Amino acid sequence: MEWTDETIARLKELWAEGLSTAEIGRRLSITKNAVVGKAHRLSLPPRPSPIRRSDKTKVAGTETAAKAAPAVAAPAKEKAPQATAPVADSKPAVAAAPAVDAPAPKPAPQPKAEAKPAKAPAAPRASAKPKTSLRSISDPEPKKRRGPSCCWPIGDPGTPGFHFCGATPLPGKPYCAEHAQIAYVKLRDRRDNVA
DNA sequence: CCCTGATTCGC
DNA sequence: GCGAATCAGG
Numbered sequence: 001m002e003w004t005d006e007t008i009a010r011l012k013e014l015w016a017e018g019l020s021t022a023e024i025g026r027r028l029s030i031t032k033n034a035v036v037g038k039a040h041r042l043s044l045p046p047r048p049s050p051i052r053r054s055d056k057t058k059v060a061g062t063e064t065a066a067k068a069a070p071a072v073a074a075p076a077k078e079k080a081p082q083a084t085a086p087v088a089d090s091k092p093a094v095a096a097a098p099a100v101d102a103p104a105p106k107p108a109p110q111p112k113a114e115a116k117p118a119k120a121p122a123a124p125r126a127s128a129k130p131k132t133s134l135r136s137i138s139d140p141e142p143k144k145r146r147g148p149s150c151c152w153p154i155g156d157p158g159t160p161g162f163h164f165c166g167a168t169p170l171p172g173k174p175y176c177a178e179h180a181q182i183a184y185v186k187l188r189d190r191r192d193n194v195a
Numbered sequence: 196c197c198c199t200g201a202t203t204c205g206c
Numbered sequence: 207g208c209g210a211a212t213c214a215g216g
Contacts (some may be wrong), residue, residue: 001208021200034209036200041207047200 001030003038011035015044150176 001007007028014024021039022032040046150165151174167176 003208020198022198031209032200033211036202037209038207040201 001034001038008038008042011038012042012044015039015047018047148174150174150179152176152179 025032152165
């Protein structure tokens with residue numbers, strides 16, 4: 001994998017966005033390991049990981065004298081928004097970009113996912129203030145039905161040039177056929193890359 | 196079973 | 207530096 005500045009930027013972007021490593025990997029056409037590995041190497045802020053590897057004592061022997069764990073990590077009990085966005089079934093035709101960034105005092109009623117471990121459709125969240133675009137998602141105006149547009153994020157949010165796909169989405173889906181394909185990944189088959 | 200991320204280690 | 211293998215918790 002050639003980590004160019006661009007790919008790294010992409011990684012950082014997605015990482016900062018809170019996407020799961022596997023998710024990032026999928027979108028970057030690499031494995032999650034690569035993502036994690038690189039992220040770690042880049043010293044990217046680790047996201048809530050359930051695992052805490054204190055002692056190893058296992059694989060390949062090599063029990064190198066581990067340094068004493070200071071165990072003085074700052075317990076930042078932050079309610080990290082899981083990247084696991086609800087799979088837009090078909091009801092919320094335009095339920096994309098749930099602005100997790102916004103200080104929502106009241107928990108928005110998140111659509112329950114299927115019984116299965118519904119995967120995150122890599123929910124592209126827009127910035128707190130979409131400014132332009134994205135109007136159709138919360139357009140209270142019943143009159144002017146702006147043509148639905150695919151809200152797959154293109155580019156880096158916050159930077160000029162960032163925009164949404166804008167293509168005609170699938171019926172009942174916030175994304176166009178092209179992006180819906182990668183947004184709604186099969187639970188079992190998504191191991192393989194879309195390529 | 197599935198998911199997730201973290202670390203280790205051979206390359 | 208890279209990432210597969212492995213570990214490990216939900």
